[in-house]
Amino acid sequence: MTDVSDSADITPESLLAGIRESRLVGIVRGTDGKAAAQAALAAMAEGFTFVEIALTTPGALDAIREVRAAAPAGCYVGGGTVLTVQDVDNVAEAGGQFMVTPSLAASIQESARRGIPVLAGALTPSEAYEAMNRGATAIKLFPASIGGPGYLKALRDPFPGIPFIAVGGVGLDEAAGYWEAGAIAVGLGGPLFGDAGSGGDLAPMRGRARAFVDLADSFARRTAAATVATAAATAAAGVR
Numbered sequence: 001m002t003d004v005s006d007s008a009d010i011t012p013e014s015l016l017a018g019i020r021e022s023r024l025v026g027i028v029r030g031t032d033g034k035a036a037a038q039a040a041l042a043a044m045a046e047g048f049t050f051v052e053i054a055l056t057t058p059g060a061l062d063a064i065r066e067v068r069a070a071a072p073a074g075c076y077v078g079g080g081t082v083l084t085v086q087d088v089d090n091v092a093e094a095g096g097q098f099m100v101t102p103s104l105a106a107s108i109q110e111s112a113r114r115g116i117p118v119l120a121g122a123l124t125p126s127e128a129y130e131a132m133n134r135g136a137t138a139i140k141l142f143p144a145s146i147g148g149p150g151y152l153k154a155l156r157d158p159f160p161g162i163p164f165i166a167v168g169g170v171g172l173d174e175a176a177g178y179w180e181a182g183a184i185a186v187g188l189g190g191p192l193f194g195d196a197g198s199g200g201d202l203a204p205m206r207g208r209a210r211a212f213v214d215l216a217d218s219f220a221r222r223t224a225a226a227t228v229a230t231a232a233a234t235a236a237a238g239v240r
Contacts, residue, residue: 050098081102
């Protein structure tokens with residue numbers, strides 16, 4: 001197997017900037033590595049910039065290697081459910097460009113030590129704070145559905161500088177609520193991929209991917225317009 005871990009990788013800073021811009025992270029988890037790779041590439045073709053492949057998927061490392069080799073320019077593949085130092089080794093060797101954890105795990109410090117971006121799983125204020133202290137690039141709020149956007153908003157009050165990505169139970173109807181509550185992005189597994197990572201039909205998944213990308217673009221336009229309107233109103237008030 002070819003080790004591509006020394007080829008051009010994304011930095012924590014640029015990954016964070018890219019996720020803020022796209023507002024979306026795809027999460028492939030299935031029963032077939034080849035199908036997972038094809039699902040990840042299909043999502044990228046429909047506009048997803050960042051896709052992780054969970055290590056719980058049989059053949060996940062080969063899938064990461066395949067996606068890394070075939071990904072469109074400007075798209076990045078990571079490893080999900082990365083828990084141990086060995087997991088970090090394996091994903092990096094396969095060409096994974098970022099790591100994602102479901103919890104506070106040894107993989108956070110190891111990824112940070114190597115300069116590899118890591119989205120660290122946390123749920124409580126203490127876990128989020130600890131994950132950032134260990135070197136996390138951003139916090140994967142998981143499972144976000146436990147508290148919904150209201151919980152995220154409350155969590156951000158004492159930690160306005162922590163970037164949160166809402167993951168778990170986030171669908172097309174819920175995504176905007178998390179963005180409005182301050183999430184820099186949402187992570188999408190089943191609501192995006194369905195059974196595509198296990199060999200299911202890619203066509204419906206492609207349609208869902210386009211819908212999520214369109215929703216993110218629409219939200220970005222509304223946010224930009226609101227910012228401009230607020231700035232104009234402030235300027236007008238200042239000259240009165």
